[in-house]
Amino acid sequence: MAANPASPEAAPTRRKAGRHRGEGQWAAGHFTPLNGNEQFKKDDDGLNVRTRIETIYARTGFDSIDPNDLRGRMRWWGLYTQRRPGIDGGRTAVLSPEELEDEYFMLRVRIDGGRLDVAQLKAIAEVSQTYARGTADITDRQNVQLHWVRIEDVPAIWEKLEAVGLSTTEACGDVPRVIIGSPVAGVAADEIVDGTPAVEEITRRFIGSKEFSNLPRKFKTAISGSPLQDVVHEINDVSFVGVDHPEHGPGFDLWVGGGLSTNPRLAVRLGAWVPLEDVADVWAGVVGIFRDHGYRRLRNRARLKFLVADWGPERFRQVLEDEYLHRKLADGPAPGQPRELWRDHIGVHPQKDGRFYVGFAPRVGRVDGSLLEKVADLAAAHGSDRLRTTTEQKMLILDVAPEQVESLVAGLESLDLRVNASPFRRGTMACTGIEFCKLAIVETKGRGASLIDELERRLPDFDQPVSINLNGCPNACARIQVADIGLKGQLVTDDDGNQVEGYQVHLGGALGLDPGFGRKVRGLKVTADELPDYVERVLRRFQAERTDGERFAQWAARADEGALK
Numbered sequence: 001m002a003a004n005p006a007s008p009e010a011a012p013t014r015r016k017a018g019r020h021r022g023e024g025q026w027a028a029g030h031f032t033p034l035n036g037n038e039q040f041k042k043d044d045d046g047l048n049v050r051t052r053i054e055t056i057y058a059r060t061g062f063d064s065i066d067p068n069d070l071r072g073r074m075r076w077w078g079l080y081t082q083r084r085p086g087i088d089g090g091r092t093a094v095l096s097p098e099e100l101e102d103e104y105f106m107l108r109v110r111i112d113g114g115r116l117d118v119a120q121l122k123a124i125a126e127v128s129q130t131y132a133r134g135t136a137d138i139t140d141r142q143n144v145q146l147h148w149v150r151i152e153d154v155p156a157i158w159e160k161l162e163a164v165g166l167s168t169t170e171a172c173g174d175v176p177r178v179i180i181g182s183p184v185a186g187v188a189a190d191e192i193v194d195g196t197p198a199v200e201e202i203t204r205r206f207i208g209s210k211e212f213s214n215l216p217r218k219f220k221t222a223i224s225g226s227p228l229q230d231v232v233h234e235i236n237d238v239s240f241v242g243v244d245h246p247e248h249g250p251g252f253d254l255w256v257g258g259g260l261s262t263n264p265r266l267a268v269r270l271g272a273w274v275p276l277e278d279v280a281d282v283w284a285g286v287v288g289i290f291r292d293h294g295y296r297r298l299r300n301r302a303r304l305k306f307l308v309a310d311w312g313p314e315r316f317r318q319v320l321e322d323e324y325l326h327r328k329l330a331d332g333p334a335p336g337q338p339r340e341l342w343r344d345h346i347g348v349h350p351q352k353d354g355r356f357y358v359g360f361a362p363r364v365g366r367v368d369g370s371l372l373e374k375v376a377d378l379a380a381a382h383g384s385d386r387l388r389t390t391t392e393q394k395m396l397i398l399d400v401a402p403e404q405v406e407s408l409v410a411g412l413e414s415l416d417l418r419v420n421a422s423p424f425r426r427g428t429m430a431c432t433g434i435e436f437c438k439l440a441i442v443e444t445k446g447r448g449a450s451l452i453d454e455l456e457r458r459l460p461d462f463d464q465p466v467s468i469n470l471n472g473c474p475n476a477c478a479r480i481q482v483a484d485i486g487l488k489g490q491l492v493t494d495d496d497g498n499q500v501e502g503y504q505v506h507l508g509g510a511l512g513l514d515p516g517f518g519r520k521v522r523g524l525k526v527t528a529d530e531l532p533d534y535v536e537r538v539l540r541r542f543q544a545e546r547t548d549g550e551r552f553a554q555w556a557a558r559a560d561e562g563a564l565k
Contacts, residue, residue, distance in 0.1 A: 022297070023295040023296070023297050023298075023301070024038070024216070024295055024296030024297035024298075024302075025292070025293050025294065025295065025296070026291070026292050026293075026296070027292040027293045028293075030296075030297070033297070034296075035296075035297065035298070035299060037072065037174070037299060038296050040068040040072045040073065041072075041073075041174065041214045043068070044068075044073065045073075045076075045210055045213055045214065046072070046073040046075065046076030046077075046173050046174070046175070046213060046214075047076050047077075047169075047170075047208065047210060047213050048073070049069050049073040049074055049076060049077065050077055052066075052069060053074070053077065053151070053154055053155070054154075054155045057069075057151050058151055058152050058153075058154055058155050059152075061151065061152065062103040062150075062151050065151065071097055071101075073173075074105075075172035075173035076169075076170055076172070076173040076175060076213065077168050077169065077170075077171070077172075078107050078108040078109065078110065078168030078169070078170075078171030078172055079105045079106070079107055079108075079149075079154070079168070079172070080105060080106045080108075080172060080438075081097075081101035081102060081103075081104070081105055081106075081438070082101070082102050082104050082105060082106045082147055082148075082436040082437070082438070083100060083101070083102060083434065083435070083436055083437055083438045083440070084099075084100060084101060084102040085102070087099075087100060088434075089434055089440065089441035089442050089489070089491055089501060090441075090491055090499065092434075092438070092439065092440065092441050092473070097438070100438045101438060103150075104147070104148045104149060104150060105147075105149040105150075105151065105154075106145055106146065106147050106149070106432075106436060107132070107145070107146045107147075107149045107154070107157065107168060108139075108143050108144075108145050108146075108168060108171035108172055109124060109143055109144045109145070109146070109161060109166055109167075109168055109171065110143060110166070110167050110168055110169060110170070110171040110178050110207075111142050111143050111144060111166070111178060111389055112142075112178055112179045112181070112199050112200075112203050112207075113142070113179060113180070113181030113182075113183075113185065113195075113196060113199040113223075113388075114142035114180065114181060114183045114388045114389040114390060114391075115181075115196075115386070115388060116386075116387045116388065116389070117164075117385050117386060117387070118376045118379055118380045118384075118385050118387070119164045120164045120165065120166050121372055121373075121375065121376040121379075121387055122372075122373060122376045123160055123161055123163070123164045123166060124136065124144055124146075124161070124166070124369075124372060125369045125370070125372040125373035125376065126160065126369070126373075127146065127157050127160055127161065127369070128146055128368065128369025128372065129369035129370065129373075131146070131149055131150070131153045131156070131157055132146035132147055132148050132149055132369070133147070133148040134368045134369045134370060135147040135148060135368065135369070136367045136368055136369055136371075136372055137365050137366055137367070137393075137432065137445075138362065138365040138367060138389050138393045138394070138395065139365060139393065140365070140391050140392065140393050140429055140477070140478065140479065141177070141178055141180055141220070141391065142178060142180050142181075142183075142388075142389040142390065142391060143171065143178055143389070144389070145432070147436050167207075167208075169207055169208045170207055170208060170213070172218075173218070174214065174215045174216065174217050174218060175212065175213055175215060175218065175219065176202075176206060176207060176212055176215070176219045176221060176287060177218050177219060177220050177221070178221075179199050179202060179203065179221045179222070179223060180220075180221070180222045180223075180224075180231045180232075180236070180391055181195055181196065181199050181222070181223050181224060181231060182195065182223075182224035182225060182226040182228075182230050182231060183230070183345055183359075183388035183389065183390045183396050184226060184230075184345055184349075184351075184357060184388070184396070184398075185199075185224070185225065185226070187351040187352060187353070187357060187398055187399070188226055188349075188351070188352065189350055189351060189352040190226070190227055191225050191226055191227075191242070191352070192225045192226070192227055192242035192243065192244055192250050193225035193242050193250035193251060193252070193276055194225055194276075195223040195224055195225045195240065195242070195252070195276070195279070197276060198223055198240065198276055198279035198280055198283075199223055201279070201280040202221070202279070202280045202283055202284075205280060205284075206280075206283075206284060206287075211284075212284075212287050212288075212291060214291070215287070215290055215291050215294065216290065216291070216294035216295060216296045216302040216303075217294070217299070217302040217303050217304075218303075219237050219238075219287060219290060219304065220236045220237045220238075220259070221236060221237065221238050221239070221283065222236040222238075222239040222240070223239070223240045223252070223279065224240075224241065224242060225242030225250070225252070226242060227242065227335075227336065227338065227339060228338050228339070228340060228343045228345075229241060229335060229338045229343065229512055230343045230344075230345065230390070230391065231391055232391050232479070232482075232511055233255055233258070233267065234255070234258050234266045234267050234482075234511050234515045235258040235259060235260055235264075235266065235267065235479070235482065235511070236255070236258050236259075236267060237256065237257065237258065237259065237267075237286075237290070237303070237304045237305070238254075238255070238256050238283060238286045238287075238304075239254075239255040239256075239258070239267060240252035240253070240254060240255075240274060240279055240282075240283075241253045241255060241335045242335065243273065243332060243333050243334070243335050244333075245273050245330070245332050245333060246333070248273060248275065248330060248332075250276075251273050251274055251275045251276060251332070252273070252274045252275075252276070252279060253269060253272075253273065253274075253332055253333070253334060253335050254269070254270045254271075254272045254273075254274055254282065254329070255267040255268065255269055255270070256268060256270060256286060256304065256308055256313070256316060257304055257305045257307070257308025257309065257316075258305060259303050259304070259305040260476035260479060260480075260481055260482070261303075261474070261475050261476050262300075262474050262475070262476075263300075263305070263306075264476065264481045264482075264517055265305040265308075265309060266515055266516075266517075267305075267308075268308060268313045269313065269334060270313050270316065270317040270320075270329075271313070271317070271331055271332065272317060272329035272330065272331065272332060273329065273330045273331065273332020273333070274329065274332075281325065282320075282325065282329070284324075285320050285324035285325050286304075286320060286324075288324050289307075289316070289319060289320060289324060290304045290307070293307055293319075294307055295307060317329070337512075337513060338512045338513065341465040341512075341513070341551065342426065342465050343392075343512060344359065344361075344390055344392040344394055344426055345357070345359040345390060345394070345396055346359040346360065346361055346394060346418075346419070346421050346426050347359055347419060347420070347421075348405055348409065348419065351398070351399070354402070355398075355399050355400055355401055355402070356400045356401075356402065356405050357388075357396050357397065357398045357399070357400065358396065358397045358400055358405065358408055358409060358412070358419055359390070359394060359395070359396045359419070360394065360395055360396075360397075360412045360417040360418060360419045360421075361394050361417065361418045361419075361421040361425045361426055362393070362394070362395070362416075362417055363416075363425065363428075363448070363449040363452055364393060364428055364429055364430040364444075364445055364448040364449055364452070364470075365393030365394075365429065365430070365445075366430075366445050366449065371415060371417075374415055375387070375395070375397075375412075375415070375417070378397070378408060378411045378412065378415075379397045379408075381411075382397070382400055382401075382404040382407065382408040382411075383399070383400065383401055383404055384397050384398060384399045384400055385399070386398040386399055392426075392429060393429050393430075394426075395417075422452075422455075422456050422462075423462055423463065423464060423465060423466050424451075424452045424455040424456055424459075424462075424466075424468070425452055425456070426465075427465065427466050427467045427468055427484075428448050428451065428452050428467075428468045428469070428470075429448070429467070429468075429469045429470070429478050429479070429483075430444040430445050430447070430448035430449075430469070430470040430471075430478055431444050431470065431471050431472050431477040431478040432444070432445070432472065432477070433445050433447075433470075433472040433489070434472055434489075437472060437473070439472070439473045439475060440472030440473050440489065441472060441473050441489045441490055441491060441501070442472050442489030442490070442491075442501040442502070442503070442528065443472070443501065443528070444470045444471065444472045444478070444489065447470060447528060447531065448468075448470045450532075451468070451470075451531060451532055451535065454532040454536075455532065455535060455536065455539075458532070458536050459536060459539060459540070462539060462543070464542075464543075464546075464551075464552060465551070465552075466484045466485065466539065466552050467483040467484045467485070468483065468484065468485045468487070468535065469483035469485070469486050469487065470487045470489070470503070471486070471487065471488050471489055472489040473488075473489055474488055474490075476488075480506055480509075480518070481506055481509050481517040481518055482509040482510060482511050482515070482516075482517065482518070483506065483509050483518065484507070484508065484509065484510070484518075484552040484553055484556070485505065485506075485507060485535060485538070485552075486505070486506035486507070486509055486518050487503035487504075487505060487506075487531070488503055488504040488505075488506065489501070489502075489503055490502060490503065490504055490525070492525045492526070492527055494527050494529075500527050500528065500529075501527070501528040502525055502526055502527040502528055502530075503525065503526055503528070503531065504520070504524070504525050505520070505521065505524045505525065505526060505534075505564075506518030506519065506520055507519050507520075507521065507538070507556040507564055508552070508553040508554075508555075508556030508557050509553065510551075510553040513551070514553065514554070516553075518556075519556060519557065519564075521561050521564045521565065522561070524564065524565055538563075538564060541559070541563045541564075542555050542556075542559075545559065545563065
């Protein structure tokens, strides 16, 4: 792996005013001009803000926080200011950060690989109830987010979480974010390779290290050896996908450059096979390329996907091998098609050791501290000390003895945590939305939950896998472009000419089988009030028109526009 690049302070001789200065790539000597984010990162590493939080801000309060810490560096420790209540979506894009933000924080608990034990889940539950007004959301990146957090309480929260091995380190910011992993790593009977050691090694060696604490933008990682391909590898910056090499045996296929938001791109294969013991070094090489060659001049071009698109996979692999790993990687096979349409692990499934894991579905990831405590108690009462979060805002309890399964399922169902879940409960996700997010335009969580209830009532016999993803803004935190029905929040005009909350519709996106982005139908927007009627209508048309074995995404790609409205 290459050493750190030259310091930005060692910038080359200043060019004449007006001359193009490149894309801000450190490796090309482009250290200036700096945008605001690059400037505050140059002024002080984001990891250093923890000391100020503990020794100053927690004692002197919100008003004492330096703006560059408040809206920048505090993200390195999982803290974002949340949206001030009462600000409608029409003002999201016109108000300043000072006007939008409340004096409370969202705090993201980092859960690499989605791995939790009972003590850790209880700690999150206690923090939620003591310091976050009971709030808790399971995210589609396997984290848990809390709200209403006061800066004065953050040191106590860290103490509670870190006592059980949890962390908020680099849960946000221009850093390596949480490493998502298969929630059934190490237990699934059909697993190709267990990626857990790689997740642990990367976390131990690099998370919280200043080697990678100043990246051009956020960096997302996925590692899974499951043949279900259960970590949405196509839309991560780097992914390691389990494959069985004909000569070398089980290992990982290497993918780079995926991402969504307003410029979505699917990741590309580098054609390289990586053994488990080399994953951490290869990961560091890819992150090093991003750090050194990534585009820092403009924030909207600072993700790795833009560099990969410009370089192509052949050049990217060559730079990785020649300049960072200093050795060649073995060529390897592509992963096969996932064998199942559902990849969320909901239901009761056998483990390779004769025990079972039980997957259950809250509504759109919305839980609370009291509920999490009850889940932890249920797991412990049924002999389990291992739980997992998933990339679909769901949860699993592992290591359940056969004779305990029925009782555990009954206990979860009594809490409205569905093990025997409808397609709508399984397939609906929602981002944080306008309730707490400063970027949002519309409400999402409550609307997603009510949509589930309406569809279960209206379409009780619907049995096809379908994903319905609601997002409060264009940034695609809920993966709208790769959902069967993706709903992008925006303000729309109703029949009476009023501007109301609504959604632009994307239809037929997919990951896994035939990955691709959803189709936008010309002029297709629905108001929030019309949403249940619209989704019911399009699903009934799908039922009526689908051919034998046809998936929703396939039907949406070929359907007449009139059938999609």
